[in-house]
Amino acid sequence: MTVARFSTLNPSAPEPGLLVILIAPNVSEQMGGEAMKALQILRELRRVLPNTLQITHDRNRAEVTQRLDLAGVSFVADTWVSRALWRSVVLRALLDPWFCWKAVRMAERLAVEHARPGQKVVIHQVEPNSPVMPRWLSRRFPNVLGPLNGNIYYPAPFRHRESLSASLRRRLHMPLQWLRRWQPLFKRRAEMILVAGGERTRVSLLAAGIDPDTLVDTVDCGVPQALLERPRLRHEGTNLRFVHFGRLVFHKGTSLAVCSLLHTRLPIELDVIGRGPELTACRALVEELGLQQRVRFLDWYERHADLIASFGAYRGMVLPSLEDANGIVVQEAMALGLPPVCLDWGGPQLLVRDGESGFLVAPDSVQTITHGIAACLDHLAEDPALAERMSLAAREQARAWCWPEVMAQWLALYRKV
Known part of the structure; x- marks a missing residue:
């Protein structure tokens, strides 16, 4: 285990009465939605608490220190234990609890080193978002978990x-x-748990004997002010x-989006932006269906800002995800006024108001999904008035997810802890 040494992040800022130490296995723009969310939380929290510290895994070091140029980040290094867990199919599920244990111990040391006299310390485990993963909790400082979803x-x-x-599972x-x-x-409980998965997450946590008074509803992820x-x-x-x-993995439903083009009345075109293990299979599917003139694979944008800038070319976004607990890509699209077409399932189900700020398609069967998506794409493509109404509604919804509003809520909760 290694701890990065660093100076105060912003010596000129007034010293806050609170030191928050964030924990997340990944903090990155390149490692999926949870890693992106952890990065956004760090950046947004530092706007109001500049001396916020972050602990993450050593695999993030190059991106965090070089490309993202973030100070105040400590890294949990791999050991023979973690490498053995990774090689073991049976024990691999213990990797996240192992990281959690190492990170909390590191956080306790950082708190002792960096907390000023009279300063309150909160250890906030941002990720993983699972409500079932066993976690190590600090006995020296208050613990906040979440937003839990999963x-x-x-x-x-x-x-x-x-x-x-x-x-x-x-x-x-x-x-x-x-x-x-x-x-x-599991008798040791966190002092506060942020709940982002609505009723399905609350039911799970209450079944585990969690005190309902420690549960606080919040959004899974905010939207950067710059987008709005x-x-x-x-x-x-x-x-x-x-x-x-x-990320192009099976549960994102890329193949469903591609197959839906077979059922559109209009020659709808789809740009697929991303990398992942399903890329080869999706390319082969496009060839098999004869959709080469209507589907383009654009790899990935190294800078997230370039991805956002590309959205102006489109009428809407498609995410028929089977397993997303939230859907940051849906939130970003809505913040910009790009109507989403998603499944009535999981995270997007909690984000999109069907027929108002986007479309939700029932996941009853592959045929229902592909025909339903096709109908939504046709409607949006040929009806600019509908697209404009949904764009306005989507942006208005996204204002409630603005990170400064979310951080104000969390800051008040930290102080209560």
């Missing part, structure tokens, strides 16, 4: 694609939560172009 599993028509481990989720309340190892300050995307005339972006 416990999303494939809709019934897709469960034949579940891995064995995913199927076991789904079937054992609630029984294991009920058992947790009787295990001494950009001009809203305007929709005029017919626009056949749509975008699907994110």
